[in-house]
Amino acid sequence: MRSPFVLHIDIDAFFAAVEVMLNPALKGKPVIIGGMPDERGVVSTASYEARKYGVHSGMALRTAGQKCPHGIFLRGRFHVYSQTSERFMDVLRRFSPRVEVASIDEAYMDLSGMRYLYPSVYDLAHKIKRTVEQEIGVNVSMGLGFSRMGAKLATEVAKPGNIFFLRDEKEFISNLSLEKIPGIGRHTLVILQGLGIKRVKELRNAYPAIWKRTIAPHIYSGSRYPDRHEPRTKSFSRETTFPEDILDRDLIMSHLAYLVDRLSVYLIEHQLYAGRIEVKVRFSDFSTYTKRMSLDFPTYSYNNMWKRALYLLDCLLKKKKLPLRLVGVKVEDISHQRDILPFVSLKTEKLSSGITDVKKRFGFSSIFTARELLLEKIYPVDRDGVVLKTASLTK
Numbered sequence: 001m002r003s004p005f006v007l008h009i010d011i012d013a014f015f016a017a018v019e020v021m022l023n024p025a026l027k028g029k030p031v032i033i034g035g036m037p038d039e040r041g042v043v044s045t046a047s048y049e050a051r052k053y054g055v056h057s058g059m060a061l062r063t064a065g066q067k068c069p070h071g072i073f074l075r076g077r078f079h080v081y082s083q084t085s086e087r088f089m090d091v092l093r094r095f096s097p098r099v100e101v102a103s104i105d106e107a108y109m110d111l112s113g114m115r116y117l118y119p120s121v122y123d124l125a126h127k128i129k130r131t132v133e134q135e136i137g138v139n140v141s142m143g144l145g146f147s148r149m150g151a152k153l154a155t156e157v158a159k160p161g162n163i164f165f166l167r168d169e170k171e172f173i174s175n176l177s178l179e180k181i182p183g184i185g186r187h188t189l190v191i192l193q194g195l196g197i198k199r200v201k202e203l204r205n206a207y208p209a210i211w212k213r214t215i216a217p218h219i220y221s222g223s224r225y226p227d228r229h230e231p232r233t234k235s236f237s238r239e240t241t242f243p244e245d246i247l248d249r250d251l252i253m254s255h256l257a258y259l260v261d262r263l264s265v266y267l268i269e270h271q272l273y274a275g276r277i278e279v280k281v282r283f284s285d286f287s288t289y290t291k292r293m294s295l296d297f298p299t300y301s302y303n304n305m306w307k308r309a310l311y312l313l314d315c316l317l318k319k320k321k322l323p324l325r326l327v328g329v330k331v332e333d334i335s336h337q338r339d340i341l342p343f344v345s346l347k348t349e350k351l352s353s354g355i356t357d358v359k360k361r362f363g364f365s366s367i368f369t370a371r372e373l374l375l376e377k378i379y380p381v382d383r384d385g386v387v388l389k390t391a392s393l394t395k
């Protein structure tokens with residue numbers, strides 16, 4: 001039988017792991033990244049020691065402080081995490097030319113062409129794991145399967161710190177409960193559960209059409225590495241909780257502009273284009289709204305994204321006459337290439353790439369748009385940007 005050949009690699013408790021690597025005194029301690037326990041905002045990563053106390057990412061910092069009062073709370077140094085992430089990806093690229101970055105601490109690798117160099121994919125997976133752990137200094141979990149979905153689900157089993165080989169992917173996925181499957185929405189899940197369908201195989205037997213449309217395309221379909229162009233959910237987002245609720249539109253706008261700026265630079269550095277943008281707001285009563293729209297064409301330009309983001313923000317601010325506690329922005333429909341019509345002007349694209357070059361040489365803060373400058377009044381600014389109270393760096 002053919003060996004599995006899609007490897008999924010995920011760094012365990014990434015942000016916390018980097019902090020422990022930089023300060024070994026934290027080893028074995030409950031480390032919680034995201035902010036101080038008396039602050040607003042949420043946990044972005046909890047070390048496995050902190051998870052034992054029930055702390056998890058996305059939890060309010062105050063709740064985390066109650067659950068784990070002796071936890072070591074850190075604000076997080078996001079530029080250090082991105083640098084570590086890049087070194088991590090570089091190590092992976094030494095083993096296979098086909099590395100696909102899935103998020104800051106996660107990648108897929110195609111090992112199918114490697115059997116002449118490494119007769120056993122199992123040995124190769126172990127070797128990659130050892131190399132990453134020695135050179136980067138963080139622990140990783142790995143899943144080896146026949147498809148991206150299979151490999152990723154295998155990593156979940158492997159966590160923390162192990163490798164899980166999926167020998168029979170179809171069988172494995174059939175026995176999983178539906179909530180484990182990425183891409184099945186909560187709404188669908190509730191309906192299916194109401195019908196008594198909890199596992200993948202029950203769905204396949206009772207509703208083969210739904211199974212065929214949702215799950216079958218993602219699992220093992222032959223010996224070929226799943227194509228890059230298959231529909232996948234991929235997005236990047238940035239959001240921040242304000243130190244105090246804000247009613248002033250200009251100030252909200254400047255936060256959003258800064259987050260769009262960060263996303264634009266990220267896209268340019270990774271040579272990616274976004275097709276859609278979404279803005280998220282959370283009002284002081286914790287009600288949360290999002291609104292999204294397509295961009296005119298796949299783009300990384302700050303100006304193109306900003307135009308849409310501002311329109312979306314204004315729509316959302318009309319929902320309630322309350323101050324905001326959080327604003328966020330997400331880009332979706334990410335592509336590596338684009339086909340655009342010849343009459344589309346790329347002026348703002350060139351401007352954004354030029355600005356990114358300047359930021360690369362002289363620091364992120366070396367050049368800001370006027371609307372971002374308001375932030376300097378409320379936050380410290382260093383070379384790497386505005387030091388927001390809670391910054392999230394998500395996939």
Ligand SMILES: [Mg+2]
Pocket residue numbers: 010011012013014105106
């Ligand atoms: Mg991880």
